[in-house]
Amino acid sequence: MKRIFSGVQPTGNLHLGNYLGAIRNFVALQHDYECIYCVVDLHAITVWQEPAALRAHTREVTAAYLAAGIDPKHSIIFNQSHVSAHAELAWIFNCVVRMGWLSRMTQFKEKAGKHRENASAGLFVYPSLMAADILAYKATHVPVGEDQKQHLELTRDTAQKFNNDYGVDCFPITEPLILGAATRVMSLRDGSKKMSKSDPSDMSRINMTDEADAIAQKIRRATTDPELLPGPAALDEAGRLPEETRKARPEAWNLLGIYAALSDKSWSEVLQEFEGAQFSAFKKALTELAVDKLGPIGAEMKRLQADPEHVDGILRDGAERAAAIAEPILREVQDVVGFLRP
């Protein structure tokens, strides 16, 4: 059986990278898989969150899931802290993962910065909670953006080590699904940094709730280079974008990738369309497309956020359905480990 699990942190400023790298794929996958989508508030508090903001952002992510087209009758949408199996399994995994594995995580190094001793212990063990999220449902596939690849490798290692240590075949070895033309959307101001919720400059990202004029202004001011747009000859024989080509003009390729993803076109179709064009003309087309695709989602998110009771009801229902799957799996794991039943 194929089962999807994925999550988004309620840390505010949901952006185009979250949409193209993750949420949009969540929507497409629900037709072919059993899908479980989580708002990961336990992960969010690994760095300080203002309590009122955390509540608002939890509803914001839920609204984004719904507005983008996840059907809560078909898929499960819920909040991580509502299902205690996540925290309980994470503890067991804290005793399976090795300090060395966690120390190698680039996300921890980036987020903790120079003063590692001041980072929360939760930030360090973040990946074992993520493994618990996924494996509490024995999920087989996890759609994410490229930046989560290393965490998913750790999930696979955790499942493997647990299975080996206890001599069982309890957990599946989960496959990442990194899909589409925009698996790593970069900052609009600096093509060497990924688009991020925590970038202090709002001009660096297109937020999912941005109005048309903000989207237009951000794309107009996005960093580009003076050269004309390349043609399909820039691609390799398989129609892919070679890494060196991307590195040579990171900002240009980032905008082209966003266009390809939003228009559901291949790289080669997009390059044919704009070969030899000036950036000003391309940016106009990109703005129209982005407003067309994001405008209705942003408006629906705002409508849903104005109705917190409705959103909370969806989360309550989702938590019940999620717990019904996770609790028997947690019980099985506790038996394997040797915990007595209460």
Ligand code: TYM
């Ligand atoms: P988070 O909240 O940082 O991001 C949510 C999703 O958006 C993707 N993403 C991007 N994709 C393309 N370009 C970008 N610039 C970009 N920025 C973010 C992320 O890859 C992610 O898919 N650790 C996870 C949340 C999590 C999770 C899980 C995911 C917790 N438990 C279990 C999958 C399964 C995170 O911080 O995502």
